[in-house]
Amino acid sequence: MGDLGSLREKVDAVDDQILRDIVQRVKICRLIGELKKQQGKPVHDIHREAEVFSRVRERAELLKLDPVIVERIYHEIVNMCSSVQE
Template sequence: MEDIAVLREKVDAVDDQILRDLVQRVKICRAIGELKKQQGKPVHDIHRETEVLKRVRERAEMLKLDPDKIERIYREIVNMCSSVQQ
């Protein structure tokens, strides 16, 4: 059995990966925002937001995670990414 310190290091590594992935998501969303500006499209796309939230809820259920909690997390991520498109 691993000790708590080793397991915490693994959690820290996962957290670091989550942050790197969020940075990548923000970069992609900025690029999308630039394209939306060039094409005269609005930043906020409720249809896409609904699709994203539906998809992550379904994935959460498949992965035995609480879909309500995952949706709350993703709402914050979507809001953060929308703000960088402004």
């Protein structure tokens, strides 16, 4: 099983990867924002956001995670990504 310290190091490594993935998502969203501006499209796309939330709820259920909590997390991520597009 491992000792507490080594397990915490593994959790820290996973947290670091999550943050790197969020940074990558933000970078992609900035590019999307630039394209939206060029095309005269609004930052917020309610239909796309609904698709994202639906997809993550479904994935959460398949992965045995609480879909409500996962959706809340994604609301924050989507809000952050929307703010970099403005």
